[in-house]
Amino acid sequence: MTPPLVLDIDGTLTRPDRWGIDPRVFDALREWDAPVVLATGKAFPYPIALCHFAGIPELVVAENGGVVYTGDDVHFNADPETPWAVAEAYEAAGYSLGWGPEDTVNRWRETEIAVESSQPEAPLRKLAADHGLEVVDTGYAFHVKDPAVSKGAGVRTVADHVGIDLEEAVAIGDSENDVSTFAVVGRSFAVSNADAAARDAADEVLEGGHADGTLSVLERVRADR
Structure with a gap:
């Protein structure tokens, strides 16, 4: 059974030069036959656009949990x-x-x-x-x-609304704002370019960085099915 994915964007789906999505990510996401949640610090339109261009359902945690989209409802969790x-x-x-x-x-x-x-x-x-x-x-x-909001709490909101079993989910990230996400999923991975907080919180630190590390996890998980 293919597990759900919870993916950060910057530093995780991007090129090593830090700018631009690695184009290999688009096919990998579109071919994934389980829910994919994008959990990012970016403003709401950015992950929505990425879902659109990747051809995947719009399941989004934006602004570090401040905005959550479950595919039919937008949840605003903090005052601007x-x-x-x-x-x-x-x-x-x-x-x-x-x-x-x-x-x-x-x-x-x-x-x-x-x-x-x-x-x-x-x-x-x-x-x-x-x-x-x-x-x-x-x-x-x-x-x-707002310290009361986090990516992890936002991921729980998405999971509750669409029926994702987070114990089966795999998360990949690179930064301290991914620590709360790692805490709510079954398996977590930090890419090699991750900061100390993410590395300490992850179940495994990958040898590959940026999209290379993320794609290596997807290949491994797919092979383990």
């Missing part, structure tokens, strides 16, 4: 106003979110904000804490979010 208050205070203190004037990274966010990872971290963390929020470093951005 407080993260944006942090962003405004950060910019008022003379810092930048780092994405330029159009800021397509945050334009469609609904429950959190993301700051480019080269921007000063310490003042951002202080402002977030002052507003009752936390900062999660995904290696791609600093995400200012």
Whole structure:
């Protein structure tokens, strides 16, 4: 029996240069004959678009659990106003979110904000804490979010709605925001480029990085069926 998959995107389905989905992923996802949940820190439209172009059902955990789509209902699990208050205070203190004037990274966010990872971290963390929020470093951005939401909780919501047995599920990720996902599935893998938190939480750390590592797991699981 093919197990359900829970997959991060950045660092997990991407190329080693960190930009762009590895094209081999599209066939692998489309051919997987069990549910695939995309669980990411990206804004909601990004994983929805990836599902669309990969030709798979739209089962999505976005914004680190802040937005969850179960295929028929959208669940918003945090209030966007407080993260944006942090962003405004950060910019008022003379810092930048780092994405330029159009800021397509945050334009469609609904429950959190993301700051480019080269921007000063310490003042951002202080402002977030002052507003009752936390900062999660995904290696791609600093995400200012409600500490009550997580990818793992979002994955449980999807599983409850569509009947996924998470004990049978396999998760693959690369960052501290994947730790909560690893905690709710039966088997978890960190790609070789994963940060320390993900490596410590995973059942296994892979020899391959980025999409190479992910595809190696899919091949192994398929062979074990």
